[in-house]
Amino acid sequence: MHKLAIEVKDIKKSLQDRDILKGISFEVEQGDIFGFIGPNGAGKTTTIRILLGLYKYDSGSATIMGRDVADDEARKKVGFVIDGDGLYDNMTAIANLEYYQMIYEKSVDKKKIGKVLELVGLADRARDKAQTFSKGMRQRLALARALVHDPEVLILDEPTSGIDPSAQLDIRKILLDIVQNEKKTVFFSSHNMDEVQKICNRIALLDKGEIKLYGHLDELRKQMGKNVLTVHTSSEINQDNLDEIKQKKDFGFYKIQDGNLLFTPSINVKTSDIINQLVKVGIEVDEVAKKESSLEEMYNNIVREAEDK
Template identity: 50%
Template sequence: GFALDPDGLYDNMTAEENLGFYARIYRVSDVGQRIAELLKAVDLSDRAQDKVGTYSKGMRQRLALARAMVHEPEVLVLDEPTAGVDPSGQIEVRQIMLNLAHQKNKTVLLSSHNLDEVQRICNRIALIDRGEIKLYGETDSLRRGMSSGTVVIETASEVPQTILDELKSLPKLGLRENQEKRLIFSPQEGMEVSDIISWLTERRVKIEGAARKEATLEEMYSAMLKEVEQI
């Protein structure tokens, strides 16, 4: 099943009529029952008789998911299903996708530029550049395996500018941001949190806390692009 842009819905037809049209194309048995099930699944039962032209973007996306599911496909291909949808609508669409995967045991292939969304709901990812897969695997494993990640150091007071300047001259430590009493690093491979702490304590910077965060998909994507640029 596919849910692409444009969504394939007819504005001058109701939700029921749209789903009925596609159900008959796919020769779905017991069309009425199937439509009722789908509208309930995407929480549009109360708008079943309304013309789709009156729907919000989020409602259209939910109905598009129902249309894609009308013939019970095993695989769903979704292209930017939350693009242009308000925050509450995005949450609803994401929940429908999760329900399809976890409760209905469907394979959902999501194409999206929203890496935060992908990180939240996908258990496997493929990062693609110029039509070529550059990175593929389980989301959590890839994030854990990216050794640079992000390191956050909390300090007792603001770090002197002389030390900040010295930090900036050391790319292996990867100082990324200075926020008053917080330093954020993206260290190079092989550098540990303890290395950063040792460097700072040698310069008498009092540290109150330190933590390594797993790399985000955005960081992984940025790293991938840098590698491509160096080729």
């Protein structure tokens, strides 16, 4: 049985008379890269602030490494990157890390600082000021800062937002290294479904203050049982056509991509049913392709269903 790094049980939280979290529960096992996903306004930031001890929950319980999130000992076990990189521009990489290390440990360990700078690939820029760093380098330094007191858990809110694909790849490699070789646990909040799918082994999807999808990613894809049907067409697709197709809720139409129609049909819907309906409304079908549902497609399907209710 895996030990738990984070355990959230029936957490409820209201802000300004609005229910933000409606009794959410999830567990993050030690060694996970846990993806925490959901649309804007779902309650992700509130959850993260509760885990960091910045908000007090109204009811339920939340622990990190077995300690309540409000406990100072729990906070010492967490490193985090939220709300931008939080770096001091006029300080060198080393000075930034020394400052944060003293906050946690009240002393400077140059060996540990050197190790984390090496880990994030910034050892050769250690004496350069943060203001000279690119966005991707700043994010790597922010990760180093989160690691400098040797926490057991990392909580990261959109750590690759606004950086180029090459820098995103760098961050992914660092996170995998942290988990595999440094034996850390990563709680990873992101809007980038492709990135979450590439790096996370377990996920929770939060929507309107409730957990709508939760568990091992590979198992969820099997359980969802939804294949994506891509219909290639050379016909012009007008709004009247779309309106008729959307009326067939079990067809699971959710978007047009590169001139193609994408569906996540219910299990009882045959491909021929969809083709016949398309032809009936005047859409010429050139080719049909099926593939296993991706995390993005599962996400879109669940959020769309919630919006339809």
